[in-house]
Amino acid sequence: MNKQVLVIEDNEDIARLIKLQLSDLNCNVKLVFDGTRGAEEIAAKTYDLLILDVMLPGVDGMEILRRVRARPDYMPVLMLTAKSSELDRVLGLEMGADDYLTKPFSVLELCARVKAIFRRVTAMGSAQASDSALVRRGELSLDPERREVQVAGRSVDLTAKEFDLLLYFARSPGRVHTREQLLSQVWGYSHSGYEHTVNSHINRLRAKIERNPNEPEYIQTVWGVGYKFAGSGKGEAA
Amino acid sequence: MSRSLSARLGLMLMGLFALLAAVLVATSQQMFELQRLPHLAAELALGSIAFTLAAALLVFHFFTRRLRQLEQALDRFGVADLIAPVRLAWARPDGDEIDRLAFNFGALTLRIAEQLRMLERTDRERRELLANVSHDLRTPLASMQGYLEMLLLRHGSLPPEEERNYLEVAAKHTERLGRLVNELFELTKLEADRVELQKEVFPLAELAQDVAQKLKLRAHTRGVEIVTHFGAASPSVTADIGMVERVLENLIDNAVRHTPEGGKVSVDLAAVGERVEVCVADTGRGIAASDLPYVFDRYYRADRTEGEKATHAGLGLAITQRIVALHGGAIRVESRIGEGTRFIFDLPAAPRWPAAREAVSF
Known part of the structure; x- marks a missing residue:
């Protein structure tokens, strides 16, 4: 079945270019050129993907993203922005965009990102049903279903991405991951210029779960290679 | 030395009244001649009016002389396009109000002239950059x-x-x-200082390792090896992680691009007091001593002469320097032709755990 995609972009040339590309990926693409009509469109219908420009006449892209995220169902969003400032990137992703592209972007890159989002949504649907078993490693215990973490019986407050990263680590103890692998596995995309977010998240996780983050027991550095979760996979899953 | 106008005025009036008193004493013998009394009273009244007028004029002239000089100096400053600061010989910070006023005006015009010169220089640089x-x-x-x-x-x-x-x-x-x-x-x-640093405490060696790894493939295809020497004891810094990544990426990438096949780029860290120093060294062709002072200029490019082949915009090092400066650090370059180049910059070291937990809230 063809995917339904909505593109909200005020530059008509760029919008048409996106439509041309996505039609090759078997998508039905609808174009909207201003924020007000875009907001009406997402209120009326559910799409498989929303491609959203940040700067829009009428309702702005961030506001539309906020409204999309307030909906009970999940609609993947790919943000487009002409501002490459880090703040915009972080804001977009922390606010729940699935990915972003800065203008100018290559159409090949756009196609790759769109495919990655579709793959991830499919994978999410199948993963939700299984793999909700509690993960225990040393004094650490993770509940994937309730998204709760405890260290030595004390519950720890983690953000959504921190939890995902810790769960990914804890499920494969002893295995070494490079930063690029972590970004593509946990965040679901790989983008030059955003890799440091992995370092940031590892730091924060260590500050929250390690006794002494300078000498981490759980998330360890393998010099010259990457990062690993301590242990050799003997940890018990209950 | 009287330091206020009122004290000076008081002194001057005291002098004048003493003079008046002396005149009165000198003429006092005639005061007792009764028939001359009405005549004397008229003379006294006229005399005091004339005296008061003369005294007022004298005092007024004395006090406004310096104000006039100041006004003329300020006029000259305006005519001379605000570039020659006002300098009056009598203006001093420990004098009376007018002396201090002139002194402050002098300092103010000096600052205006300096700032104007700076603006002109920035404007010239901007025009050159634009060109x-x-x-x-x-x-x-x-x-x-x-x-x-x-x-x-x-x-x-x-x-x-x-x-x-x-x-x-x-x-x-x-x-x-x-x-x-x-x-x-x-x-x-x-x-434009429109950047807010998102500071956090992080182990610099880990970030450097990740950046080196990211660029390893590109280096490999050029036949260049990236060598890092880090261990568990590597120091942490308090900095904006995204920006520091940009600095490391710029420097390592730059080093790789300027190193011939078979060469080496090494990255080292060292704790120096309250700072952590990072050194990115290559075995490339080096930078001529005459070019060294300009490498951080906004539009310097070592390989400018290569024309079409020079695909890098040349703003990378200017960006790098600005980021390091925003972190209160400095960057320097050492180079020898034919031997290689070293870029060394520093970042603030993070307080040791557990103090770091309080220093940065997540």
Whole structure:
């Protein structure tokens, strides 16, 4: 079945270019050129993907993203922005965009990102049903279903991405991951210029779960290679 | 030394009244001649009016003389396009109100003149940058326009491989244009101080390792090896992680690009007091001593002479320097022709755990 995609972009040339590309990926693409009509469109219908420009006449892209995220169902969003400032990137992703592209972007890159989002949504649907078993490693215990973490019986407050990263680590103890692998596995995309977010998240996780983050027991550095979760996979899953 | 106008006025009036008293004492013998009394009273009244007028004029002249000089000096300052600061010999910070006023005016005009000179210099630099940038923007734009027009004109009559060739050239120049525009935007933002650092405590060695790993493949294809020497004892810093990544990436990438095949780029860290020093060294061709002072200039490019082959915009080191400066650090460069170049910069070291937990809240 063809995917339904909505593109909200005020530059008509760029919008048409996106439509041309996505039609090759078997998508039905609808174009909207201003924020007000875009907001009406997402209120009326559910799409498989929303491609959203940040700067829009009428309702702005961030506001539309906020409204999309307030909906009970999940609609993947790919943000487009002409501002490459880090703040915009972080804001977009922390606010729940699935990915972003800065203008100018290559159409090949756009196609790759769109495919990655579709793959991830499919994978999410199948993963939700299984793999909700509690993960225990040393004094650490993770509940994937309730998204709760405890260290030595004390519950720890983690953000959504921190939890995902810790769960990914804890499920494969002893295995070494490079930063690029972590970004593509946990965040679901790989983008030059955003890799440091992995370092940031590892730091924060260590500050929250390690006794002494300078000498981490759980998330360890393998010099010259990457990062690993301590242990050799003997940890018990209950 | 009287330090206020009222004290000076008091002194002057005391002097004048003493003079008046002396005149009165000298004429006092005549006061007792009764028949002369009405005449004397009239003389006294006229005398005191004349005296008061003369005294007021004298005092007024004395006090306004310096104000007049100050006013004339300020007029001259305005006429001379605000570049020659006001300097009055009698103006001093420990004098009376008018002395201090003139002194402050002098300091103020000096500052205005200095700032004006600075603005003129910045403006000149900006014009030069704009001229350089528009040249470098125009070059890829001209290629793009040329090849695309050619494709439109000869559409249908060109062999497919030639058509593809033209398109590839246009695409390559688009990419170059995009990179230059991005760097310009980044530098402008950094220079306008519109950037808020998102500081956090992190182990610098881990980030350096990840950046080195990211660039390893590119280095490998050029036959260059990236060597890092880090261990568990590597120091942590308090800095904006995204920006520090940009600095490391710029320096390591730069080193790789300027190192011939078979060469080496090494990255080292060292804790120096309250700072952590990072050194990125290469075994490249080096930078001439005459060029060294300009490497951080906004538009310096070592390989400028290579023309079309020089695909880097040349703003990378200016961006790097600005980021290091925003972190209160400094960057320096050492180089020998034929031996290699070393870039050394420093960042603030993080307080040791557990103090770090309080220093930065997540």
